[in-house]
Amino acid sequence: MPSRLSAQAIRELERRLGKEQVLHETEDLHxxxxxxxPELKSLPDVVLxxxxxxxxxxxxxxxxxxxxxxxxxxxxTGLSGGSIPAEGGVVAxxxxxxxxxxxxxxxxxxxxxxxxxxxxxxxxVAARGLFYPPxxxxxxxxxxxxxxxxNAGGLRGLKYGVTRDYVMAxxxxxxxxxxxxxxGKAVKDVAGYSFRDLLxxxxxxxxxxxxxTVSLIPPPKAKKTMVAYFKDVATAGQAVSxxxxxxxxxxxxxxLDNTTINAIEDYVDIGLPREMxxxxxxxxxxxxxxxxxxxxxxxxxxxxxxxxxxxxAQTDEEAEDLTAARRTxxxxxxxxxxxxxxxxxxxxxxxxxxxxxxxxxxTKKYQLTVGTFGHAGDGNLHxxxxxxxRNTEEITRVHAFFSELYDHVLAVGGTVSGEHGIGMAxxxxxxRQIGSGGVKVMRRIKNAFDPDGRLNPGKMFIPEDPGxxxx
Amino acid sequence: MRSEPRYTKRDAEQAxxxxxxxxxxxxxxxxxxxxxxxxxxxxGFCLPHCPTFAITNRERSSPRGRAQLAKAVAQGELExxxxxxxxxxxxxxxxxxxxxxxxxxxxxxxxxxVRAQSRNEVHPLPPGWRQFREFLLEYMLPNHxxxxxxxxxxxxxxxxxxxxxxxxxxxxxxxxxxxxxxAEKMDGMLxxxxxxxxxxxxxxxKARGEKRGTVAxxxxxxxxxxxxxxxxxxxxxxxxxGFDVVIPKSAKCCGAPHLTEGDRETARQLGEHNVExxxxxxxxxxxxxxxxxxAALKEYEELLEGRMDERYLHEFRSRIRxxxxxxxxxxxxxxxxxxxxxxxxxxxxCHLAHAQGIAKEPRQLIExxxxxxxxxxxxxxxxxxxxxxxxxxxPEESEQVLDRKMANVVKTxxxxxxxxxxxxxxxxxxxxxxxxxxxxxxxLMELVGRSLPEExxxxxS
Numbered sequence: 001m002p003s004r005l006s007a008q009a010i011r012e013l014e015r016r017l018g019k020e021q022v023l024h025e026t027e028d029l030h031x032x033x034x035x036x037x038p039e040l041k042s043l044p045d046v047v048l049x050x051x052x053x054x055x056x057x058x059x060x061x062x063x064x065x066x067x068x069x070x071x072x073x074x075x076x077t078g079l080s081g082g083s084i085p086a087e088g089g090v091v092a093x094x095x096x097x098x099x100x101x102x103x104x105x106x107x108x109x110x111x112x113x114x115x116x117x118x119x120x121x122x123x124x125v126a127a128r129g130l131f132y133p134p135x136x137x138x139x140x141x142x143x144x145x146x147x148x149x150x151n152a153g154g155l156r157g158l159k160y161g162v163t164r165d166y167v168m169a170x171x172x173x174x175x176x177x178x179x180x181x182x183x184g185k186a187v188k189d190v191a192g193y194s195f196r197d198l199l200x201x202x203x204x205x206x207x208x209x210x211x212x213t214v215s216l217i218p219p220p221k222a223k224k225t226m227v228a229y230f231k232d233v234a235t236a237g238q239a240v241s242x243x244x245x246x247x248x249x250x251x252x253x254x255x256l257d258n259t260t261i262n263a264i265e266d267y268v269d270i271g272l273p274r275e276m277x278x279x280x281x282x283x284x285x286x287x288x289x290x291x292x293x294x295x296x297x298x299x300x301x302x303x304x305x306x307x308x309x310x311x312x313a314q315t316d317e318e319a320e321d322l323t324a325a326r327r328t329x330x331x332x333x334x335x336x337x338x339x340x341x342x343x344x345x346x347x348x349x350x351x352x353x354x355x356x357x358x359x360x361x362x363t364k365k366y367q368l369t370v371g372t373f374g375h376a377g378d379g380n381l382h383x384x385x386x387x388x389x390r391n392t393e394e395i396t397r398v399h400a401f402f403s404e405l406y407d408h409v410l411a412v413g414g415t416v417s418g419e420h421g422i423g424m425a426x427x428x429x430x431x432r433q434i435g436s437g438g439v440k441v442m443r444r445i446k447n448a449f450d451p452d453g454r455l456n457p458g459k460m461f462i463p464e465d466p467g468x469x470x471x
Numbered sequence: 472m473r474s475e476p477r478y479t480k481r482d483a484e485q486a487x488x489x490x491x492x493x494x495x496x497x498x499x500x501x502x503x504x505x506x507x508x509x510x511x512x513x514x515g516f517c518l519p520h521c522p523t524f525a526i527t528n529r530e531r532s533s534p535r536g537r538a539q540l541a542k543a544v545a546q547g548e549l550e551x552x553x554x555x556x557x558x559x560x561x562x563x564x565x566x567x568x569x570x571x572x573x574x575x576x577x578x579x580x581x582x583x584x585v586r587a588q589s590r591n592e593v594h595p596l597p598p599g600w601r602q603f604r605e606f607l608l609e610y611m612l613p614n615h616x617x618x619x620x621x622x623x624x625x626x627x628x629x630x631x632x633x634x635x636x637x638x639x640x641x642x643x644x645x646x647x648x649x650x651x652x653x654a655e656k657m658d659g660m661l662x663x664x665x666x667x668x669x670x671x672x673x674x675x676x677k678a679r680g681e682k683r684g685t686v687a688x689x690x691x692x693x694x695x696x697x698x699x700x701x702x703x704x705x706x707x708x709x710x711x712x713g714f715d716v717v718i719p720k721s722a723k724c725c726g727a728p729h730l731t732e733g734d735r736e737t738a739r740q741l742g743e744h745n746v747e748x749x750x751x752x753x754x755x756x757x758x759x760x761x762x763x764x765x766a767a768l769k770e771y772e773e774l775l776e777g778r779m780d781e782r783y784l785h786e787f788r789s790r791i792r793x794x795x796x797x798x799x800x801x802x803x804x805x806x807x808x809x810x811x812x813x814x815x816x817x818x819x820x821c822h823l824a825h826a827q828g829i830a831k832e833p834r835q836l837i838e839x840x841x842x843x844x845x846x847x848x849x850x851x852x853x854x855x856x857x858x859x860x861x862x863x864x865x866p867e868e869s870e871q872v873l874d875r876k877m878a879n880v881v882k883t884x885x886x887x888x889x890x891x892x893x894x895x896x897x898x899x900x901x902x903x904x905x906x907x908x909x910x911x912x913x914x915l916m917e918l919v920g921r922s923l924p925e926e927x928x929x930x931x932s
Contacts, residue, residue, distance in 0.1 A: 023529065027554040030543050031530035036514045049528075076530070077515045095528060117519070141515045331573035338509040340574070389509070 003029060003045045004088070009066065013048065016058055021096070023047040032091045035076040035083050036138075037425050038341050039389060044071070044085040049096045053210040056092065056173045060208070063090050063454060064175070071456045072204040074115065074146030077138040079342060080423025082150055082203045086458025092208060094145055100124050101211070107185045109168055111213045114145030121214070131219035133160035136419070137330070145209040151201035153419030158377035159249045159285075162419065164200045166214045172199060172207035175450045180207060198445070203421050204456040206449040220251070220285035224295040225319035228307040229276040233257055233360075236278030237353035239305045240376045243282070244349060246301050248294050252283035253377030254326050257356070260371040263332040264325050272325055276308065278356075280376065281326045329373045330384075336369065337386040339395075343402055345409045346380040346418030358408040359383050366401040368394070380418035406432065422460045430461060495545040501735050503584035505545055511538040511576045517568035522854045522872045523561055531558055534568035534578040541581050551585075556594030559585030563861050563872075564731065565854040566825035579826070580773075586733030597864070608734045612724040613741055618692060619667045661697070662900065666931050668699035669720070676706055676716040676927050683713035683801065684755035689745075689768065691761035692724050693893040701893075703928050704920025705760040705794055710927040712804055714755075719748050726774070727767035731859040735774070742771050743779060746787045757787075760794040760916050762892035763859065766826035793823060794916060795832040795891060803839040808922040810842030815918070816885040817845060818876070818899060819852035820892035833891055833915060840922050848879045848888075855890075857898035869898075877902045880910065887911040889918065 003010070003024040013022045023032070024046045033043040045068065050056045063070040069089030076083055085091050097113040103125055104110070110125055110132065118139040122132045135154035136142055142152065148170065153162040169183035183189060183196035199206055230236040236255055243250065256264075256279040261272050272279070280302075284294040295312065302310050313319035334340045347355050356372070359381075363370045374381035383405065385398045406416050406429055416422075416429040431439050439461050449455070494502045517534035518524055524533035531540060537558050543549035562582040569577050591601060611617050669690055686709055694702045709716045722745060726738030745768070749757055759765045768791045772784045792800070817833060824830045830852065837845050856862055856872030863869075880888045880902070887910055888899050899912040920926075 025554055026549065027531050027540060027552065027558070028529070030549055031533075031536040031539055034513055034539065036512065038512065075515055075518060076513075138515065141518050331575075334512055334514075334574040335510075338506065340512050 005045050005066075010046065013046065013062065017048060017050065017055060021049040021051065021055075023049075032073065032076075032093070033084065035073075035078040035081060037079055037081040037084070037423065038339055039395075040081045040084055040424055042084050042086050043088060044091040045088050047091045047093060049093050051096050053171065053173060053179060056208050056210050057177050057179070059090065059092050060173055060175060060177055064177075064452075069454055069457050070208075072145075072149070072208045074143030074149075075117070075138070075141045077142045078146065078150060078423065079344070079420040080150075080203075080417065080425040082421050082423040082456075082459060083146070084424060086424055086456075086462075094208075095143060097210070098143075103128055103130070103216075104185065105130070108216045109185050109213050110216060111169075111211065112144055114143060114148075114209045114212060116144045118142050118144055118147055125216050126219070129219070130216040132166065132214060132216055134163045134166060136163075144212050144214070148200055148209055148212055149202060149204045150421040151419070153375070153378070153380065155252050155254065155375060157375055157380065157419075158253055159251045160217075164197070166216075167196060167200050167212065168215050169211075169213035170196050170199050170209055171211035172209045174207045175452070175455050179210075183213070185213065201421070203423060203459050205446055205459055206455070208455075220287075222288040222291045223251070223283055223285040223319070224291050225281070225283045225313040225322050226295065226298065226302075227311045227322045227325075228280045228282070228302045229273055229309045230278040230280070230306075231276065231308050233278040233356045234353040235306055236280050237356055237376070239280060239302055239307060240352055241350050242301050242305055243298055244377070246297055248284065248297055250282050250294075250298070250377060251285040252281060253375070254281040255279065255352075255372075255374060255376035255381075256281075256325060256329055257372040259369065260329050260333060260373045261325070263336055263371055264328050267332040267335055268324075268328055270321075270324055270328075273309070279325060280307075281323060283323075326373070329371075333371045333373075333384050333386060336371075337388055339387045339389040341385040341387060341398055341402075343383050343385075343405075344374075344380060344418045344420045345383060345402075345405060345414060345416065346378065347409055347412050347414035349377070349379045351412040351414065352376060352379055352381075354412060355379075355381060355408065355414075358405060362401050362405055365404075366397040368397060368401055370401070375418075378418065379414065424458055427458075427460065427462055495547040496549065496551050497544055498551070498588050498590075501584055501587040503541055503545075503581045507577060507581055508538060508541045508545055510574050511535065511542070511572075511578075512574055513539065514573060516571055516573060517578070520567040520571050522563055522565060522567070522856070522875075523868070525875075526868055526871050532561060534572075534576070537562060537578050537582055538576060541585065551588055551593065553594045556585060556589040558582070559589060559733075560594075560864060561868075563821070563854050563856075563858040565821035565858060567821065567852065567854065570825045570828075570852075580770075583730050583733065583735075586731070587735045589733055600864075604732055604734075608729050608732055609737055612692060612728055613737065615667075615669055615692070615695070615723065618696060619669065662897065664697070665699045667695045668702045669695050669718070671699075671931060672703075672706060672718050672928050674718055674720055676710050676718070678713045678715045679711050679925070679927065680713050680804070682715065685715040685717065685753065686756045686758050686797070687717040687719060687749055687752060687754050689722060689725070689749075689757055689759040689761075689764055690718060691759060691764040691893065692728075693763075694761050698893055698896065698914060698917075700930070701760065701896075701914040701917050701920075703926075703930065704923075705758070705916045706928050707923055707926045708794075708798070708916065708919050709758060711923050711925070712798065712801065714801075717752055717754065719752070721748050723748075725761075725764040725767040727763045728859060730767060730774075738767075739774060739778060742775050746771060746775070746779060746783055749790075750783060750787060754790055756792045756797050757790045758792050758794050758797045760891065760914070762793065762820035762823035762827070763894060765791060765793045766822040769827060793827060793829055793832070793891065795823075795836045796827075796829050799832040799835045799839075803836070805839055805841070807924045808839075808841055809924060811840055811918050811922050812842040813887060813918065814844045814846055814885045815887045815889045815913075816848045816880060816883040817851060817915075818848070818855060818880070818888055818890040818895055820890055820895045821852070821854050821858075823891055824852040836915065836919065837889070840919055842922075843918065846883045846885045848883045848885075850875070850879055853879075855895050855898045855902070857894040859894060862898060873898060873902045877906055877908075881906075881908065885910065887913050889913045889915045891915050
């Protein structure tokens with residue numbers, strides 16, 4: 001389907017933004033109609049690359065004048081369809097605004113343009129001896145504003161928090177063309193509503209972020225890595241709860257189930273025990289003395305709850321070896337079948353064991369292959385259905401599986417999305433979690449920012465909400 | 472213009488493709504594999520590793536974009552259009568994406584199939600390119616003798632000093648358009664030419680010292696014509712290491728240039744010929760010092776599936792070794808090697824590091840040579856911008872990719888940049904010359920050859 005914009009409109013865009021910043025060929029529209037979410041695709045009419053906040057304001061003006069929906073996009077690595085142009089229109093790709101503007105060592109902040117790649121920011125501050133902790137799985141690819149829009153998490157969430165915890169100030173262009181500045185470098189700020197916190201996790205539905213200031217911390221001086229294997233996954237879940245109950249907050253506390261362990265062995269053959277039902281990867285970091293002490297305590301806890309085998313890395317190389325399984329988990333699962341549906345159901349930590357049991361029960365009930373890994377310390381699991389999008393009957397079962405799993409997740413006080421967002425993929429689930437009253441309030445907030453419903457429509461909630469998730 | 476909701480979930484029923492059936496808008500012959508296309512989960516992990524995406528920041532020129540274009544064609548949503556074919560040819564086929572892909576998607580081979588699908592009506596090649604291509608692919612490359620004769624003129628041209636005159640009079644710059652640029656670049660890239668090696672070596676070079684086995688040396692077209700001295704060093708090294716070296720006279724081009732250009736049929740004919748030729752010998756290994764040949768030979772199983780008995784194909788495949796892979800695997804005899812005092816940096820050829828997954832062995836081989844000191848460059852496995860014919864079809868972009876590489880080479884302050892593939896070798900030599908650097912470019916085997924105490928095959932007089 002070619003662009004529905006007139007040749008005259010395209011020429012005007014090219015005149016204002018430069019030819020290189022305007023894409024409208026069919027093939028380009030096809031490649032900006034998806035992100036990393038399986039099954040979803042919807043083509044835009046034009047793709048624009050603004051390079052300044054003023055150009056962003058112009059893009060907003062253009063969308064308004066032409067009555068077009070407008071969806072901001074970073075690198076398109078999202079897992080809920082947040083950047084897909086659900087109703088066509090304009091995709092504003094922010095990746096050409098990618099300068100690191102300032103690293104302020106006195107205030108421990110970094111100020112960057114929205115399209116800076118997460119890892120580039122982390123590396124740049126690391127070169128100055130500082131630390132930006134949020135590390136979503138796609139950090140080599142994802143943009144900082146994409147992380148802000150989705151409030152991205154990562155492996156270090158338990159101890160260091162998620163993107164929200166590091167956003168100090170934001171600048172954004174709103175749909176009325178105004179430039180909003182919210183927050184600042186001051187550590188404390190209680191002046192009025194916190195728009196900053198509203199924009200974080202707003203999935204590009206309230207404004208287009210044009211500048212981000214994040215806070216930085218000094219990096220930990222030492223780290224210790226260990227791995228424990230369990231004969232049943234519920235015991236692994238219990239170990240997680242008990243480590244935290246022992247008043248230790250590890251930097252990393254990751255879990256892999258038996259399906260994942262076997263997928264990794266099939267793929268790379270690194271000598272994992274195939275019969276084990278659970279693998280826990282634990283890393284503690286901080287002051288060297290404290291790290292040694294905590295590692296010893298965790299070792300004790302792991303023994304007490306009945307871990308089958310415990311391995312503690314003595315060198316950096318051994319630590320690398322121990323983390324190999326976790327690093328390979330997604331790759332290994334992704335190779336098993338053509339379609340990989342990765343969810344992010346999240347429960348209070350104490351409910352990990354019950355959730356693993358429920359996943360096992362439902363996997364059997366719906367006759368699926370599901371590998372589960374995730375950030376156990378955060379109660380954030382990634383049950384991953386290994387399927388084939390061509391098999392519609394199986395795909396229906398996959399959706400039924402997740403729908404029933406979310407009944408359990410919500411019943412135990414969890415959330416339908418720990419870190420991927422609602423986007424298009426989970427519009428139906430949101431109401432199940434926060435109720436129709438909650439959705440109504442969110443709609444009113446959305447209306448206050450975007451009365452025409454032009455900014456990233458079809459996300460989070462849609463006017464004619466079908467009410468049952470993806471299908 | 473308020474648009475209709477365009478969000479429609481694909482009806483997956485439509486997407487079911489039965490083997491042998493026409494795949495969407497692809498032509499029936501040599502369509503890419505639908506399984507391979509569907510394996511892409513669009514995570515985008517490939518994006519920071521793609522040289523063409525780095526240049527353009529345009530999704531369709533990225534591995535994910537290319538896989539999704541192929542998917543749209545396979546699902547009938549998109550025609551096999553000029554832009555799709557263009558992206559097929561604009562892909563460097565460097566395979567860096569495959570190395571980092573969590574799902575193991577091979578976008579390079581998918582794009583090779585798109586090239587095979589490309590027709591002049593849809594995607595016209597530059598003027599004269601198609602004729603040049605047919606001449607080269609179908610007439611010249613399948614025949615070593617023709618190739619060698621044709622190079623005679625080039626050698627004469629160098630010997631007579633015309634090269635110097637042409638260079639200094641900027642005669643080539645006067646030729647119009649891309650062809651002139653291409654010709655000038657080709658002139659700048661040509662090494663000092665020696666007579667081809669193939670007819671200078673016996674079909675069997677005997678092992679020195681205690682014999683450890685028998686190997687065949689697969690003499691690549693470019694190695695034979697452009698770098699015969701490197702090939703000679705490889706044969707000498709294999710003999711010195713205790714292997715009888717067979718150099719079958721009737722071996723032909725590996726077919727890589729044909730796959731690159733989308734001529735899969737000629738590639739298959741060459742492949743069949745080579746499998747038959749080499750399996751006549753009782754060999755421990757078939758060794759090549761050309762990463763491009765090695766990658767193509769290792770993919771014969773896929774290329775010739777259904778055309779030859781799979782046992783032969785498997786036997787052939789199990790013997791193919793890159794020279795570094797073979798030497799390190801066998802264990803280098805280093806007792807009598809002479810020191811080669813030089814600080815070098817190593818450029819990983821894409822078709823070695825990414826297509827064959829060989830990155831450790833070349834470094835171990837460097838370590839085994841006394842005197843050689845390795846300084847790693849940043850992004851050593853980032854493409855140099857040669858990409859077989861890519862550099863000629865996309866001269867401007869090729870320079871951009873090369874600039875990035877040369878900047879990393881310069882930073883190492885090494886005496887030389889070393890690689891294991893003739894295409895990279897030429898490109899790096901050109902990069903060094905173009906930037907007026909003091910550094911030299913070598914094929915690693917040339918330096919290994921210098922460390923040998925004696926030579927089995929003498930140099931050309």
